[in-house]
Amino acid sequence: MRLAEIAERTGGELIGDGDFDVRDVAEYSDAAPDTLSYAESASQRKKPTSAGALIVPPEVDPGGPGIRSEIPKLVFARAIALLRPQKQPEPGVHPGAHVEAGARIGEGVSVGPAASIGPDAEIGDGCWIGAGARIGAGVKLGPGCVIHPNSVLYTGVEVGARVVIHAGAVIGSDGFGYVPDGKGGVEKFPQTGTVVIEDDVEIGSNTTIDRGAIGETRIKRGAKIDNLVQIAHNVEIGDGSLLASQVGISGSVRVGRGVIMGGQVGISDHVEIGDGATLAAMTGVTKSLEGGKVYMDAPADEASRVRRRLVVYSRLPELARRVSALEGKQEESGRC
Amino acid sequence: MRLAEIAERTGGELIGDGDFDVRDVAEYSDAAPDTLSYAESASQRKKPTSAGALIVPPEVDPGGPGIRSEIPKLVFARAIALLRPQKQPEPGVHPGAHVEAGARIGEGVSVGPAASIGPDAEIGDGCWIGAGARIGAGVKLGPGCVIHPNSVLYTGVEVGARVVIHAGAVIGSDGFGYVPDGKGGVEKFPQTGTVVIEDDVEIGSNTTIDRGAIGETRIKRGAKIDNLVQIAHNVEIGDGSLLASQVGISGSVRVGRGVIMGGQVGISDHVEIGDGATLAAMTGVTKSLEGGKVYMDAPADEASRVRRRLVVYSRLPELARRVSALEGKQEESGRC
Amino acid sequence: MRLAEIAERTGGELIGDGDFDVRDVAEYSDAAPDTLSYAESASQRKKPTSAGALIVPPEVDPGGPGIRSEIPKLVFARAIALLRPQKQPEPGVHPGAHVEAGARIGEGVSVGPAASIGPDAEIGDGCWIGAGARIGAGVKLGPGCVIHPNSVLYTGVEVGARVVIHAGAVIGSDGFGYVPDGKGGVEKFPQTGTVVIEDDVEIGSNTTIDRGAIGETRIKRGAKIDNLVQIAHNVEIGDGSLLASQVGISGSVRVGRGVIMGGQVGISDHVEIGDGATLAAMTGVTKSLEGGKVYMDAPADEASRVRRRLVVYSRLPELARRVSALEGKQEESGRC
Secondary structure, three states, X not given: OEHHHHHHHHOOEEEOOOOOEOOEEOOHHHOOOOEEEEOOOXXXXXXXXXXXXXXXXXXXXXXXXXXXXXXXXXXXXXXXXXXXXXXXXXXXXXXXXXXXXXXXXXXXXXXXXXXXXXOOOEEOOOXXXXXXXXXXXXXXXXXXXXXXXXXXXXXXXXXXXXXXXXXXXXXXXXXXXXXXXXXXXXXXXXXXXXXXXXXXXXXXXXXXXXXXXOOEEEEOOOOEEOOOOEEOOOOEEOOOOEXXXXXXXXXXXEEOOOOEEOOOOEEOOOOEEOOOOEEOOOXXXXXXXXXXXXXXXXXXXXXXXXXXXXXXXXXXXXXXXXHHHHHHHHHHHHHO | OEHHHHHHHHOXXXXXXXXXXXXXXXXXXXXXXXXXXXXXXXXXXXXXXXXOEEEEOOOOOOOOOEEEOOOHHHHHHHHHHHHOOOXXXXXXXXXXXXXOOOOEEOOOOEEOOOOEEOOOOEEOOOOEEOOOOEEOOOOEEOOOOEEOOOOEEOOOOEEOOOOEEOOOOEEEXXXXXXXXXXXXXXXXXXXXXXXXXXXXXXXXXXXXXXXXOOOEEEEOOOOEEOOOOEEOOOOEEOOOOEEOOOOEEOOOOEEOOOOEEOOOOEEOOOOEEOOOOEEOOOOEEOOOEOOOOEEEOOOOEEHHHHHHHHHHHOOHHHHHHHHHHHHHHHHHHHHO | XXXXXXXXXXXXXXXXXXXXXXXXXXXXXXXXXXXXXXXXXXXXXXXXXXOOEEEEOOOOOOOOOEEXXXXXXXXXXXXXXXXXXXXXXXXXXOOOOEEOOOOEEOOOOEEOOOOEEOOOOEEOOOOEEOOOOEEOOOOEEOOXXXXXXOOEEOXXXXXOOOOEEOOXXXXXXXOOOEEEOOOOOXXXXXXXXEEEEOOOOEEOOOOEEEOOOOOEEEEOOOOEEOOOOEEOOOOEEOOOOEEOOOOEEOOOOEEOOOOEEOOOOEEOOOOEEOOOOEEOOXXXXXXXXXXXXXXXXXXXXXXXXXHHHHHHHOOHHHHHHHHHHHHHHHHHHHHO
């Protein structure tokens, strides 16, 4: 593809030879001469690259043909989409798929082999239902969703537009709710609510999202959830929040907008996380947290406090020796 | 449904108008006038609700028609089951299911599309085998089990009565066992045992339970296991124990009766957890723990000790400053 | 099987009656008289066993018929494989499987019901593709692989020889990559690379391994990965490394050869773990670690340092009291 075309279609500004023929994208340090890569800063640009064209920020010289952008990585991401277009499956229902009576399949939908679509499910236009995916009775999918192989949507789950659900994810399974029966055992608290996934959400492989007990579990617009994440019943995840792998969110938690969680974060039930909070990997949250701050450690605390504490923590044996030394000297001085 | 009928069928005591027509259940703070909700205490009852009927403990006045019970939430759970009955699938084997020779299917069993039932498997009366579920050769399921879509039971796994296995759970995969081969590599330690799941167990979505290496892994009667939990080979989980999401239990661990584990707890191999122990979320266990106590932190310690420690831990920089101050004064006094 | 035959086929040295008829293998403490078990040491041998034959190290007397070996557990593992041979599925493509045009199926391959094999996939000789497994377009499997039921290999994933992938594992899903769009939202960074799994790797159930963003994610020869592990995009796992359950590895991490990780370890992105490092369960790694050492805690530190620190940490309240006592005495002496 001509570099000029890439610049135009990615929203960047062409530098130099617009006829440069870009064959592929590549990492900066591992690029062939016919590829396009990107540098995020002048200091990165000082390192050698064999890329034939570079996307650079305004203050950096690509040293040849290139594209200028305030956000080089964004233009690069769009260039990848152009140069390595994802293969679309052919529309149509595979003869080995199972579509139950009453299901409505939109225009241009592809349903893979061994997939099943339950009664009264509605599949929006242009959806791709992968092989072996399970779309339960009455599930609604908006247009343009990609439901990867062997994922499972339980009965009645509602999904917006352009939602991507990766393989093996389970949406709408029962929440973990039991009531003591007064005789030393428990009875199940029926899990009769649902899950709502709003537009432009992406959900990672083997992630699990439980239905609400009575009400709903809701993943709001544009939230992105990585692999192997657990989201319990009646949780709400705010717009555009990003949850890395293996995060676990307990029941009835409210996560605000634009919250970022590192891997393996855990959050106790009924807690609220304010808008724009950032939780470092492995943070353990037991109380509600204000938005706009960075948290670490378990129990969670503000990162600046945790960092100061870790300096002392890492030298605890030394601190103990200093206390012993003080005690020894005091004893001595007491003896004088 | 008439309130009087609900009271009778849930084991509660009717208060006021038994003809009150209950249309649905609802959360206390989010209830319509034709719904039934519950209050657990007098203090909750002071908050406003629009519920038309309330389940209350003996000392609380519902302020209208209601049901009295020592355990309002238990009666409410039973009312949910009455008012929102789970839809049962039609009995019968879907034409798109694969039942191998020698498999025995009980009365009233439903087998979904693309499910497979291996040779010599036995499916008890009234079981529901969801779409795409894999029932391995020789697996035995007791009556009334619900095996949700795309879950996998490896060859030979034994399951009791009324067991629920959620979507994507894997029961009976190989344990993680390797032996150093004396040449710097490893050989596989064959995993030839099995898994036994006793009656009334519920297993969450995408949970994994490995088969015993030689003997068995056993989940005892009434235990409830949440999503994304790992249970390694030769583990035993005691009667009625509750394991929250993302718990990881290493090989040959013995968990007693009525043990409660919060999310993301991890337990090292060959450890024993006594009856009735409670492990807070993220507890890391490396040694056996006595029953009947509450534990936190990693490595695990009794909660009362951990709480006292956390008070000091959270102020470590202050403690270090106090030690520095003492050292400074001592030096001064030494100089006098 | 005759004990002499077992000795010969496992590489051990026969002791005593080679005609002893071994019916099964058993754990040492739970063995019947017609079984073979093993003792790893003289101290273990002092405990009673009813096993009819024992595998023992050179310095230990089996007290009857037995097998001698430098690594008794290795010989025992091989004996299990002999006495409890895994049942091989019949070769052939199940009529309920879905093999797309252009897929090449090797000799002696078994494909289970409801499995699907995408266009242009290549399945090596002797592979077993379990029921409901999803082999994406263009996937290549070397000879002798076992792909358990309902696992998913996305388009283009490359797998070597004798690789075992357990049920529900997902190989090749999109990495978690998004770019800020400069307007408060994010755009997806396309995940267009692949995953390469080298020979003799074993991958646990419901584990997820993401494809590289541009390049590849690579699991090198002989690595063994337990259940519910997350491996992000562009990660490399070195030869023979062992990762226990629920480990989470962030993007672009390099793990060396022979690294051992306990359960629930978490590693931040772009970190390198040196050859032969051992990471205890729940270790949290934020910086690169030298090989050949043992690490614990979060943030990770050398185990010897952590153990000394934990001694002080576990008695923090006592340390605080000692500091208070020193302050009190100093105040007293100040008053004199």
